[in-house]
Amino acid sequence: MRKFNQLVLNEWLKISKKRSFIIPYALLVLMVFVIGYIVHTVAAADTYASAAEFTADSLLPTGIGQVLVILVIVGIAGIVSKEYSQGTIKFLLIRARSRTAILASKYVTVLLYSLSMLMAATIALFVSGMIFFGLSGGDAGINEILTSLLYSTVYCIVYATIGFMLGILTKSTGVTIGATIFATTIDKIIIYRDFYKYFLFPNLNLAAYKDGGAPMPGMTLNFSIVLLCIYMVLFLFAGFAVFRRRDVA
Template sequence: MRNFTRLIQNEWLKLTKKRSFWVPPVLLIVISVLVTVMLYKFSSNVAEIDSVAAYLAGMVGASGLGQFAAILSVVGTAGIVAQEYAQGTVKFLLIRSRGRGEILLSKYTAAVMYTLMMILIAGAALYVSGGFAFGFGGTGAQWLDVLRESAYGFVYSLVYVTLAFMVGALTRSTGVAIGAGLTGSMFGGIMIFKDFYKYVLFPNADLSVYGTAGPPLPGMSIGFSLIVLAVYMAIFLAAGYTVFRRRDVA
């Protein structure tokens, strides 16, 4: 367990040492502040927002800033496997006394940590900017809504980060991995009103719709979507692991 924890620490250090590490978080902070200012100055619905908690509940999920958090999380983590091949450093990883499964899992854990960091940064930026705009405070029910929407936003981001992670492991291309993650997130807004479509990844990724518009398609529920997402993510990780374990890097 200690060795695996060290692997995770090493992967996180690799991420933080990249010059591009803080670009997505800084962009997310800037976008959060700009969106808050624009809504406060020009939105006709601003009178309906009575506290920062109400603002956060409406903005931190996938239908708000969570969409940008997902995109920037994909950009920040898509190359975590592919760049090892591009830089030739994957050979040094594999000659150590570590299993390929441990190496891949440590990289995925670092990607999950980065995704969680992005959600927390989005929440903090929205809290500060929204607090000045709409007033700090909120009811207990509103803060529970914030926690729920934050969890939904994290799941949404993690789905597409996992998709990009798998594509990066399969193709060894950071560009293709980013493209797959971004394309997947764009397909989330497309709805095909056929029964088979409820088993597709995209309409299940945004769990926040169950608290607003209701089930996207008949027969869908939040439990159904969680099961579908778990199956897809298990397939993504299994595919990435299988290829990573069998690929010859000599």
């Protein structure tokens, strides 16, 4: 376990030492404060009664969550593909570590990066909401914020896993970013046919089940959770299977 933790630490240091590492965080925080300012001054000062309401609503996948996914993908898209393009994959694989352990450490790093962005977004949203809307008022509280954070976490991690898999399969950072951004632009489209509920997209936004709703007739929260778990297993299986068998000579 200690050796695996060291692999994860090494991977985190790789991405954190890049000059561009701080850029997604900075863009995210800037965007949050711009949104807070615009809502407060242009829309209406009473749009949100408190920082908690602003945070809980904005954090959903239909809000800042969608932008957050794009920033996460841009940040981690090259974690595997750049090892191939820069030729460092050969040096990585000659170490006394299995390919599975190496790739698993990269995936854990992807998850940690995603969670760090989610936490940055949550803190920035609350501070922005505190400045523009205050702390008192409204019915929203910590439970609503945590619920929205959970919805956004599921949405973000699924997309991070898709980007991780695409980076392995295509060995291209550009394709990974482009394909994932395209997916985020069409994932809100609903095809009202019974077969479509088995696709990934209508199951991504679990917030649709709030207040007894559903993305499509006949869908339930448990149904979407099971479908997402199945897709995640398939994505990871495809990525690990290709990485373990690919010839890098």
